[in-house]
Amino acid sequence: MLPLFAPAPAALPAPLATYHPATVLPDWPARVEKLRQWQQRIASGYVTSQKEEALQAEFLTLVFGQALGYEHERPDYRQLLLEKKTNVDGTKPDGALGDFGADGKGALGGPVRAVVELKDARTLLDAKQKLGLTAPLTGKLALTAEWKPWSTALGKALGRSLNLPEKGEWLQHFEQHQQQQAAARQRLARLDADLDQLVYRLYQLTPAEIALVEGGGGATPGQE
Numbered sequence: 001m002l003p004l005f006a007p008a009p010a011a012l013p014a015p016l017a018t019y020h021p022a023t024v025l026p027d028w029p030a031r032v033e034k035l036r037q038w039q040q041r042i043a044s045g046y047v048t049s050q051k052e053e054a055l056q057a058e059f060l061t062l063v064f065g066q067a068l069g070y071e072h073e074r075p076d077y078r079q080l081l082l083e084k085k086t087n088v089d090g091t092k093p094d095g096a097l098g099d100f101g102a103d104g105k106g107a108l109g110g111p112v113r114a115v116v117e118l119k120d121a122r123t124l125l126d127a128k129q130k131l132g133l134t135a136p137l138t139g140k141l142a143l144t145a146e147w148k149p150w151s152t153a154l155g156k157a158l159g160r161s162l163n164l165p166e167k168g169e170w171l172q173h174f175e176q177h178q179q180q181q182a183a184a185r186q187r188l189a190r191l192d193a194d195l196d197q198l199v200y201r202l203y204q205l206t207p208a209e210i211a212l213v214e215g216g217g218g219a220t221p222g223q224e
Helices: 028-043 052-067 139-143 147-158 164-202 207-214
Strands: 077-082 095-102 112-116
Touching: 028 052, 052 077, 052 095, 147 164, 164 207
Parallel strands: none
Antiparallel strands: 077 095, 095 112
């Protein structure tokens, strides 16, 4: 098993020097064969016919585990975990690389050094990414109505500051969310008013009684 993050060598090889992977990895042919297995699955049409979720564990185990050599099978220590929940925002990337040891609670824990996100073969990776802004806002981000504290809360959730392109896209997403919230409040207000009218008709309240219920008029306390 190779170290996940080995220190830099004392001296780099000369430019264009011949590299012999078999001298570094004695099982190099076996690792190449693993990659050829995936190549054959691509050629057969198997990969293009499957969705991301169906290929996730198979791809990560074969390529990152068996071919690249990240430890993925030991019960007490691994360098590759599937769908490990992050500490920053609680999301679960497809794969996580790091040094994960037993945490004493029957699970593996440790710092995540890198995450792996997969897309199926039909996804155009050169297309402009939407930064995952189609998901509904939840928690504090859903309740904050002003942009400045909202963007501050978002930065804390992400664990970093937003760059200008991200701010523009998130601002647009924030404004759309506020519009949706305003429309939802208007719908609730209409439903509430309709429900009030149904109750008034059910109990056959007079206009004076309705005004008293709504606090808009009627007799004052102590008067009849």
